Amino acid sequence: MAAAASSVFTLSRDSFGKLTLTAQDGEVHVGVSPVRAFPIQAPDQGISMVLSNGKEVGWIDSLAALPAAIRELVQDDLDGREFMPVIHHIVSVSSFATPCTWEVKTDRGDTAFTLKGEEDIRRIGDASLLVADNHGIQFLIRDMFTIDKHSRKILDRFL
Numbered sequence: 001m002a003a004a005a006s007s008v009f010t011l012s013r014d015s016f017g018k019l020t021l022t023a024q025d026g027e028v029h030v031g032v033s034p035v036r037a038f039p040i041q042a043p044d045q046g047i048s049m050v051l052s053n054g055k056e057v058g059w060i061d062s063l064a065a066l067p068a069a070i071r072e073l074v075q076d077d078l079d080g081r082e083f084m085p086v087i088h089h090i091v092s093v094s095s096f097a098t099p100c101t102w103e104v105k106t107d108r109g110d111t112a113f114t115l116k117g118e119e120d121i122r123r124i125g126d127a128s129l130l131v132a133d134n135h136g137i138q139f140l141i142r143d144m145f146t147i148d149k150h151s152r153k154i155l156d157r158f159l
Helices: 066-081 149-158
Strands: 003-005 009-013 017-024 028-030 033-036 045-050 056-062 087-093 100-106 109-115 121-124 128-132 139-140
Touching: 009 066, 017 056, 033 066, 087 139, 087 149
Parallel strands: none
Antiparallel strands: 003 009, 009 017, 017 028, 033 045, 045 056, 087 100, 100 109, 121 128, 128 139
């Protein structure tokens, strides 16, 4: 498999598809996983490379600062493990009482989900919201103050 290098470590996939990190001192770590330090507020900054036992063996300050090949390996691994669609527009809700069905447009396509209760909408920081559906899937609203007027009006009824 191809290896990619940064100034601190090289990264590659072994024949089993596991990420292998080789540190600057030559120490090899098989089966590392990237873990975001701040997955919602700063998803492209502060990424720890950890072993299955949780030991950190590498750190990435910024995905954008990585060579393209390493960035792609890290992003592919993150995408394979994380699923948090970002809501861009709330098309409609079946009712302003819960449970209700929300029809939304996300970065992963259009979908509908059931909101069990208002407690399933959680504030994250000043402007972000996490909305959990009845199956436990988390939907992210990155900034409730910049979302379109129609969506904001619907959100205001639930907040």
